[in-house]
Amino acid sequence: MTSDATEIHTYAVAENLGCKPKDSGDEAILACLREVPMDKLTEAAMAYSVANHPPAGLFTFIPSVDDDFIPGRQSELYKAGRFVKGIPMVFGWAQDDGATNAGPAPLFQTEEDMKVPIKNFAHKIDDDDYGNLFALYPAQDFEIDVEHYEVRKAESDPVVPVHYFRTARIMRDLLFSCSSIDFGFEMTRQSQEVDNFPGVYHYTLNQSMVTPLFRAAGMPWLGTVHGSDLDYFYNNIFPRDQMSEEDLKLSDAMIASFINFAYTGRPNGEDDPSWLESFQDVDKGRAGSPNTFSIKVLGGPLGTGAAHLARRSRQYNDNDTVSMQIPLGDGHFEYGEMESPTDRIRKQELTREDLFERCAFINSLSEKLGH
Template identity: 30%
Template sequence: MEVKKGSSSSSAGPIVEPTAHGRLPFHMGGALQRIEEPEMRFNFIHHHLLERANIPILSASIFPPTVTDFTRNIRFIGSRTPGVEHFQNVFYAEEPTGRRRFATPVPVSPPKGSIIDASKPGAWCPQGVGDILPFTSQVNNISENCLSLRIARPSGVQRDAKLPVAVWIHGGGHALGSASDILYTPDGLVRAAAAAGKPLIYVGINYRLGIFGFATSKAMIETKQTNAGLRDQRAALQWVQDNIEVFGGDPDRVTAIGQSVGASDIGLHLTSFNGSRNVPFQQAMMMSGTPGVNFNSDPVFVANNTVAIARQVGCAENDDGQSMETLECLRAVPADLLINVTVNEARKARPPFGEGYFYPTIDNDYLNGRPSQLMRTGKFVKNIPTVASWVTNDGAWYAFPQTSTDEDKLLQLYPVEDFNHMVRQDYDGGISPQYYRAAQMSRDIWFTCPVLDFSWQYAQTGGLNASRIWLYEHNATRFTPVFEAMGVPMWRVAHLSDIPYVFNNLHLEGGADNSLDQLALSETASKAIVGFVHEGRPGGEGAGMQKWSSAYPTMRDGQRSSESASRLSIQVIGGPLGLSEVAIDRDGDVGVMTAAQQALAWEKLFDRCDFINSPQMRDEAGV
């Protein structure tokens, strides 16, 4: 299904079925589609005939790349960009409609002999259409039939290459986003890895969002039809385990990489089923997020939102909205109506995009308790080396620019005088120190302190040797000219700023900074992440990027005493101090610190995170 361009950004708009053209059928997740371009049809037929005749192919570049699963007799037909082969809209689960709406994903099983057109992006999962940010894609093609993957690999990879795999789980507040977003274009990452002699396979996941992915109710909990978006991610990761070898990947060297709620979801996978089942990945990278990003994992709030939507679409008129009858009714509601109502309500409650209206909750199955408590009781999957991070101004989006008094934000740990120096009157306009104070609090509450708590508890309770946990703070952005044009220069190094550096994106859209110095930093940072994917430890050679030190250098195996760390080692990427590794102590003397240590000490991570991660704060937040 496709939503026509020009629909309102707060509504899904009309949905129409596409028309298939051409003659050669292609299997796509249970439905037959057809190749639209005559040239591609000719190239494929010509290539296929030459192969069958055992005639050498001299100019393979004129043909689309192909991957054949000989065991199942399935062929994937992709596309090319310079140095990279792409296979898009590769389905890992059947269409989640009708009885499958809200339910656990069903693995796709194409018939033997299927030829799968993987040359173009597929639909995004249901969400609001229109523009999001200047450097992201416009949303104009949504469908429930969206459970697909985006795969990219270096050109010329052999079937037996056994390359490590990086699997991307996008953010977007469980309300928006797709692996096909231009912000996540994988070409730069794939090319940089190959140029460094460390080639990898990239996989991006689409998963259900909003009410389709995270609705909950008594009936849904009783029938284990909850947290569908999380189950989608797990099914996609399992598909990688079962199938990536035919693309030249190694299923035993998979790194799950997530940003924002994508990072939070990785943490939830580690605590899934109380840690009693292994996860289908061997390493994790969590950018700006751990389970603390989702406040209040109790299902009541999301259940109430589910009921509110059910009432609006006529599915909860005579009961409390949590019955099996309501669930069955919601399954029968036309997709466009359910999308429109949900997007409108979510954005009204959580402007501008409806993030956090639906999100993962305790269901006594996938998630059996508050994540912070599961971590403290050792109920998680062990031995997953982890890189975790935050961005310097991660909280800038979430503070009101008009914040100007103590009545707006007051916490003794954040004295307003700490933020006087951040005011840039001629540049930011009428932004006060109170705004920067509120933004820092938002950053620490939502991102930084949960990252420190999750990573510390993972080592503290025996999940992993402390030497296999690394932290970094990202302190550079390529979005400065975009934020200036948007009228929000005070966002500075805001949420999402780290993504183009990890992806080594050379051509950001929307007027972003594509200058040579930023491209050089992007390549360096990306190669550091490639080092983790390839070798199990972040960092790399050259440009100041040596192998990183572990986050908790003084923690000894068997140490089980402290609620939080007394010493941190953090890799800082970008900013006035460039690339540097900074070690700080809880009781360090500012007078004898280096400039980098003083800059990090200003953040007061020990004292502030002690409070934010305290039992009282965690209880009130429900994390």
């Protein structure tokens, strides 16, 4: 939001329409643009957007901080409490939400290749930032993703390097997960004095109806991509009589949760009380980031269920390899809870994503990222 991208693109569209004579100021350019018929102006702007960022022109005319309509970066505003408090919220992302932002998987042969898509959204971060970012997403953490892909891929499918899965996860956290956690935490922390505040909830979707379509289109590496949740809310890919039993069950559960949320401010109903508030026992006076986090996993091989996560400590050794330590006696651990084997595995998989550590670093880059 702090970049000059929108300004540059607006000048370019104006020039394409003949509205940028030499030495003319912004007022003269705007006066000229106001004389252009709306349909012609819209057509020119859309054509430029698509050419700038095919195929749909997204991320061309992005919001900009103008000290007027938008007075500051979003993270700067919500950290300072400049937002309406007490609004119940549900944040969610798809498990592979950054996959389509990364690009074609076979292109990621080295760590240097990983920088290409990241630069499109974070052009101000430097080599030191990349070093820290890549250390938080080490290759060994994503070897299991390569193994899962190898098991399901056809003989004719391409080999996918581990660096692709690293990049896709970085893009997910950079664009979706970390800001959702950060703002949700601030909404919870700063809304504690609001009477009957229902809370903030998070989900991650781990099931998709569009995976076979991507496989048929020659992109078998894509899993639960951005927008997969909309298919379950609106049946906008397949009509209900063409959905599998598993997809129908998940669709009904998701629709019921959001009807409950619209009616009560809470997505969990009497039939499913397991959708927990994301942040519990938050101290209003403690700014920063959460130490515990609850999230609902929707669908996938581990099934639907909640997971409660606690912050771990990350240490670096002399060989620049990363090890994780779970501190003994940490007050956030809850003993005596009965968990099924599936619950434990689900929690282990989410713990493996290191959301606390990775998001703490990504959110520390907010000013550079324009977030």
